[in-house]
Amino acid sequence: MxxxxxxxxxxxxxxxxxxxxxxxxxxxxxxxxxxxxxxxxxxxxxxxxxxxxxxxxxxxxxxxxxxxxxxxLGLDQERRFCVVGLGRLGSAYLNLDASAWEEFKLIAGFDTNVNRVEILKSSVPLYPAYKMADIINRFAIELALLCVPEATAQGAAEKLVAAGIQGILNFAPLVVRVPPEIPVRNVYVVDALRSLSIQVKDNS
Amino acid sequence: MxxxxxxxxxxxxxxxxxxxxxxxxxxxxxxxxxxxxxxxxxxxxxxxxxxxxxxxxxxxxxxxxxxxxxxxLGLDQERRFCVVGLGRLGSAYLNLDASAWEEFKLIAGFDTNVNRVEILKSSVPLYPAYKMADIINRFAIELALLCVPEATAQGAAEKLVAAGIQGILNFAPLVVRVPPEIPVRNVYVVDALRSLSIQVKDNS
The missing domain is CATH 1.10.10 (Arc Repressor Mutant, subunit A)
Known part of the structure; x- marks a missing residue:
């Protein structure tokens, strides 16, 4: 075909x-x-x-x-995803209504800060980062929102890949390097502002 | 040229x-x-x-x-922007370090909920939405992050355009209709997940 x-x-x-x-x-x-x-x-x-x-x-x-x-496009089936990094942005996504995610299902949140994992309120189960591989496998999680700071993004991406993740939405200001068969989409807000900004410049 | x-x-x-x-x-x-x-x-x-x-x-x-x-690309100058809608996502952006925005400068936050504007803690000045046109003009704000719910996104976009905004980064799950000279970039997270997801499908 x-x-x-x-x-x-x-x-x-x-x-x-x-x-x-x-x-x-x-x-x-x-x-x-x-x-x-x-x-x-x-x-x-x-x-x-x-x-x-x-x-x-x-x-x-x-x-x-x-x-x-x-x-x-293969969007007629449920796709399971997780949020990695539960800072401001990660926890904002954690608390969206399940219906907002449409065919995607948020299964878990991860953070290296065990304290944060214990304190945060969430309708989605939260786990310390060291359980990533276990949980991703057990619940067949396919995709990850990577919401960690720039300094830890590359390491977190590598752990996700080792855990069997199939695709990463990267919110960090960094081009993370992963094997070519794992798609990564960079959705850093400043890059989006820059793209917008160069379109504005054209109009003026 | x-x-x-x-x-x-x-x-x-x-x-x-x-x-x-x-x-x-x-x-x-x-x-x-x-x-x-x-x-x-x-x-x-x-x-x-x-x-x-x-x-x-x-x-x-x-x-x-x-x-x-x-x-x-015209990115060598400061560009002023505002956040419209101070729910979870909007207030997450409101609280990023100023340095995270690089050449962009966050000038103001707006929300229709006056109570929320008064209660939220922020290092950036917050205003009720009815002051939008005044503030956007007074501080020469060029760009807006539109973080309002779907139901109010079209109306808020129209108010921004009327106030003289020059470009919109739209986080709502909606194609907002504005005059063609005002660029809009849709950065809805579910759409990004879908784009990622269709790349994953190809690999399998």
Missing amino acids: IQMPEPTKERLLHLMRILEKSEASGVTSSHIEGLTGWSSYTIRKDIAWLGGDYGSSSGYHPSVLVPAIKRA | IQMPEPTKERLLHLMRILEKSEASGVTSSHIEGLTGWSSYTIRKDIAWLGGDYGSSSGYHPSVLVPAIKRA
Whole structure:
């Protein structure tokens, strides 16, 4: 089977979000073009990757297209994740409503500070960091939010990989080095501000 | 002047981060290729946009290349921003060390809940949301982190735009609609998990 190209996947993901939030029963490709800047041709080609026929004269129907995208991207199943590092950001994520995570399920929080693990209130079980490998294996946790400070991020990432984690969302200001088969997405807020900032500069 | 292409800007931004964190005095393009997957040709072409000569036999020198990238991307000046919505995530950002924000400067926090504004401890001045336009203008705030719940995100974005904000980092699970000249970056954590998750799926 031919692999779906990465940009197609990213666009379908974004499209899925637009469709989920859309109140209309039919969303036209020109409406999508207005929101995203992608040409109708690109949108049609991306959707063609899903197979089947999702368009009509009134546009795409979110109720059929969203599940088709989820299936194609493997987002139709529960994915288990953990939070590593329970400082301000980590504990903010720890306390979101379970429903906010949609198909993702927060299974555990970890911190090297045993005291913090004992004191923090959370509806999710918390563990000292040395139990990481045990818990990740026992509960088949696939993904991790890495919310530790910069100085300990590389070490924590390596422990996660050794424990069998399959992907890392990295909030630290650091490009962590892990084996190439483990995807890492860097979501450091200052980098996002910088990306935003260079777009602002263009407009002025 | 020919505009630098968007993908070049994004790569230079990422490259800047790699160089900033690099301990070596010279970083070779093959090292960069190993970390990013970009070809040496792409890296050289991107750097050529900066003008000048930044390479040598020992690779690129972070101490000269980082400032050149900052200048080219307009990141060599202070940028003022505010946090809108002081729930868990917003107040986590409110309490980061000023140094964590690098060239960005957090000037103010806003919340519609006057009580919360009065009670929260913060080294940054907090204001009720109705003062947004006044404060954004008075302190020349350019950017906003939008940390409000989904239900109020569109309204808050519109108020920010009316107040003269120039760019929005949107943490809500919503594609907010604003005039096309105001860039918005969506940094919703579940979307980042989904992006990560589709990369994991490919590997398995």
